[in-house]
Amino acid sequence: MTTLTDVTDSATAKGEQTRELILSTALRLFREQGYGKTTMRAIAAEAGVSVGNAYYYYSSKEHLMQAYYDHLQVLHREAAQELLAGDKSFTKRLTGVLRSWLEVSEPYHEFAGTFFKTAAEPKSPLSPFSEESRPAREASIEIFRQVVEGSDLKLPADLRAELPELLWLMQMGIVLFWVHDDSKGLRRTQLLITSTVPLVDRLLRLTRIPGVKGVVNDLVGVIRQLKGV
Numbered sequence: 001m002t003t004l005t006d007v008t009d010s011a012t013a014k015g016e017q018t019r020e021l022i023l024s025t026a027l028r029l030f031r032e033q034g035y036g037k038t039t040m041r042a043i044a045a046e047a048g049v050s051v052g053n054a055y056y057y058y059s060s061k062e063h064l065m066q067a068y069y070d071h072l073q074v075l076h077r078e079a080a081q082e083l084l085a086g087d088k089s090f091t092k093r094l095t096g097v098l099r100s101w102l103e104v105s106e107p108y109h110e111f112a113g114t115f116f117k118t119a120a121e122p123k124s125p126l127s128p129f130s131e132e133s134r135p136a137r138e139a140s141i142e143i144f145r146q147v148v149e150g151s152d153l154k155l156p157a158d159l160r161a162e163l164p165e166l167l168w169l170m171q172m173g174i175v176l177f178w179v180h181d182d183s184k185g186l187r188r189t190q191l192l193i194t195s196t197v198p199l200v201d202r203l204l205r206l207t208r209i210p211g212v213k214g215v216v217n218d219l220v221g222v223i224r225q226l227k228g229v
Contacts, residue, residue, distance in 0.1 A: 018049060022064075026038070026064045027068060029042060035111060062124075069136035073139040075104040079104055080143055089152060090148075091197055091198055097147055098174060113180070141168045144163075145164040147164070163204075
């Protein structure tokens, strides 16, 4: 006998399948045609759903890209979990997390340049710094918090609290480099990661030297002041 719960569960599962179909179709069209040239009507037609149905699940292309942000963070977290559950070396943890981001993002590298033009607009909802992007941004910062908290790195408490967000900003710089990297196998971006992470590690370990602590405190003060503006 079919119950109301069975019907509800079936409808929920079907709705989730439709949502995933629309998102995967949109991302494929973004790769093939570019973000700017892809319309919601084209996405709906390619997915085999009505335009109204597409708008029911995603109110705009920007909403689709926010869903992509969220999806990418889930993939990144899953890809990084084995590393974060094991190795305590800060250098290996940070290198692994940054590399795992490259791996899960690689399928979208071709259209990243076109998309970045939109995301780079300061007031764009697709900006990684926008309020709309807050869930994905906080999810990413949480990954870097795990990098720090599970590592062998000893830091002043104030700097330790701010470091995950600073590492996320470091990743944003790497993403910008990645967008413009046309080297085979993204060799230049890989080199950027393997070259800069050990430097970051060494600089952070210097912060426990007595003469450096005052500078660190001033730096943390500036960071918190800017965040509060």
